[in-house]
Structures are given as C-alpha cells and as structure tokens.
Amino acid sequence: MDIRAILLVGPPGEGENAFRTPAETIAGTPISLFDVLGKPVFHRMVQQMSRWGVNAITVVSELSPASADWFQKPAGARHMEAGTEQLWRVAENVFAEQVHAGAEAVLALRVGPYLELNVDELIQFHCDQRNRVTQVVDGGGEALPVFVLSASRRNDAAYLFRHQLQAMRVPGSKYRLSGYCNRLRDAADLRRLAVDGLLENAAIPPAGRQVKPGVWVGDGARIQRGARLLAPAFIGRRSKVRSAAVVTRCSSVEHHSEVDCGTVIENSTLLPYTYVGAGLDANHAVLGLKRLTHLRRGVEVEISDPKLLSVRSSSAPMRTLASAVSLTGFLPLQLLRGLFSRNSAGREPSPSLPSCNPSELASEPGAGGEREFSTDLVVARRYGDQ
C-alpha cells in the first residue's frame, strides 16, 4: 500500500501552557524544533515514519523569523516552506500532489506532540473501519492532531485542512494510541521527554556514543578534566563541560552548549547554544534563550545577565572570537589578582579582625571541650558566608 505523510511544523497549539506562555512553545519557538537528546523532535517523527515504510514524507513549515533559525532540514524528507498564513493551503496542495503521485492513504500530522505510532496498525484500523478520515486519540481519549486520510476523499481532506485539523467533515471511529505520547505543551513536557529518552521509556536514543553506562556524549563534545558526569546524562555535540562542573540526574546538555567551571546541572535540560555561567546551581529547570524555566516552582524567569546565562553564537568563528576575547580579559585579571594577593599576604593582620590560628585555638587552656577536635577542623557559623 502506498502511504505518504505530511508533517506540519510551526502552527502553535491551543491556548496557554502552565507557564502562561503560548502552548507548545518556549520563548515563541515551537518546542518540536528543539533538540531532545541530540535531535529535534520533528526529525525523530520523520525517522519514525521512514522506519514504518512511509513512501514519501513532506515537511511543511510556517515559522517566524526567530524560530526559522532553529529549523534544521530533516534527512529523508522533502521540505516546503509556507508563507505567512499559507500553511494549511500548502498542506492541501501537497495532499493533492501526493494523491496524484499514487498515494492510497495520507498521514497528516501537526508536530506539536511527540508520539510513537504503529503506522501499520493505524492503517489497518483505517481500512477495517472503512473511515474516510481516522483521527488518533491518546490513551485517555483526548484528540491528537494526527489523521489518516483516504486518498479518494479529497473533499474531506480539504475540509480538515481548512479547519486546521480541528474538525472533520464526517466523524469516524477513532484510533486509540497505544504507544508513547508526550504533548510537549511546555518546558516541563520537554524535560519529561528527555528523561523518558534517557530512561528508555521513549524510543528516542541519545545521539552520541555511550562513554560509560548511561552517559552519552555527542561528536566533538569537550569534557574537561575534573568535570563529573553522572548517569544517566547526555552531552550534545560540540558542547563544553568545564572543570569541576557536574552534570547529573537525567540532565541533558544539548549541542553547542557550555557549562562553566564548578556549575552543577541537576535534573535539567540546556537548550542548544546555551551558556551557563561559573559556580551556579541549576536544578529542575530548562535553561536557554536567556530564560530559566523552573519546573518545581512553575515559573519562567528571564535572565539578561550574561554572567549567569547567555546564548552562544551559532557561528563557529564568532564562538572562537568570543572565547579569545574572554581569555584576553581573564589573563590580565588573574595576573593582577596574583600580584595583589602576594602583597596582602605580607600585610599585618587587620586590627578589627582577630588573628585566628586553628592550632592555637586547639591548644587554648580554657577550651577543654574543643581539644578533642583535630587542628585541621574549622568551626563555621551556620548562616554565614565566611
């Protein structure tokens, strides 16, 4: 049977998500364009279709200029870019083309949610039920933007596309999805998809080699000595994890990201091209596009301070230049610090601060109870930074 597919990328989902931003987007960019464990969500859907033997796949996209930068052309699929508000018309034309080329059934899906379809079973259901159009629903019976259209039913197809996959001309029986489904409505869902991928609950293997059990590293990623990666974790291609940084608890650092010295990334996702500053502690969060979405608190915070969070350039020469500039700024600063710290070492202790020698404290006659502690122990105040 000749089955073809139309994947629609770009149209936003309905309403708002839990973070009071348009559904299925982060900072105005569709979530399906972002990498999850090394590959964009819609690429994984294209791959899935190819594996099920779908003969021709056409990706139709309608993206804002900002979102278009995130679009990567998928391998094994034709791409068509629709003009503003032309997406559904282009989809209708592609359907007509595919029917003309000999398709017997066409799969039309809007890539908002990520789902694992058994295409053979779906087509079998469509034929058995003698449906004109079959809609897919999730395990709870909620509609998904996935349809199978009989090639001979052009009017039904036109009606469906003109109603933006929201209404069918003749309602038919619905196919209940038995595989994995993630609606990707917000950053929390994106995070859940990454976790499910790492824990093998979803069929999205990390795009990289497994350097130790449960730790995947993409091509060209640099992990400095002293950095610690705890399984399960994913480091995307050409990412950098600097010395003393820790990536742990199902964290995913997507391509061209950078985790600076001493930063802890725990149960978090770094979107592509994200720089996270030194000595920070990111947990239960999705970081990127100068935003931090804290999943436990349910809040999205815009961070404009490049010392904390910034976006790395997508151009390699610009990234190299930025590294060179930061290095030239860093070296003189270190030299100055070296000079001043040597000077201060020779200075008399400040009269306001009593000199504190641990060995003297331990041998103090009055401190009977403290004698049992060794001399290398320091008693620190609980709520202090010293």
Place this chain on the structure above:
Amino acid sequence: METSRPVVVKRMPERLKLKQARALLRELQPILTSDRPQLVFDMSQVRHLDAAGVDMLLHCMRETMKRDGDLKLASLSEQAAVILELTRTDRLFEIYNNAADAMRSFSHFMPAAMRHGPLHGATAPEVSSSEQKAGNGQAQIAA
C-alpha cells in the same frame, strides 16, 4: 531574648541590577556602618535580579556581620528566589514569608517561619504597612 535596637526594613526595587545596586548601597551606607545593624530586605517587588544584585546582597550581609548585625530576606518573589537558588546564595540568608516575621526573628527564634519559607514552596504573602508596624514597634520602614 529581646533586643531594643531598631530593625530596618527596606523594600527592594523591581529591578536590582548594577545601577540600582550601586544606588541602594549608597543609600544603605549609614545603616550598614552603624553599630550592630539589623536589616530586612523585602524582596516582594523584585522581578529582575542579576549577579550585581546578588553581589550587593552579599556585600550588605558581609558588612552587617562585620558589625555583629544581620541581614534577613523576606517575601521573596519567585524571580528572586530562582536567581538566589541558581547562584547558590539562598542558603546564606535567613528567608522569611513576610517582613513582620523577619523582624520578629531578631528577637525570637522562629523555626516555623523558616520551615514554611517561600523557598520550600509556600507562597509569599504581601506585607502591609500595618503588619510591619505590628512587628514589635521597633521597625523603621525605608520604602
């Protein structure tokens, strides 16, 4: 243990970046250099906080501690809480649900207020001026 020294409550501005941090430091200098300063920063209005703002908080804490005083934070907005958690500075401050609790904490140990602080998921209630006055009658509000 009761203390007769005044507690100064300062409401932080919406933006707490380099420029605002410098201005605040200048403004707070007399308080910071006084004997045993007791400061509460009301963070309910803070929407934009950056590294300079966090540095200012740490500087104030250091200065108050040098003079045997203390700085406490109250009514943390979600944005401020996220940044403090990200920069690992949340554990350096005593954080209270509201300014009144923070003020009272200078004279009484308040484990319940600390347990239900905004960093542990509770919502931070707004502080009314009457609530602040009801603190212990020692507050100086620096709005």
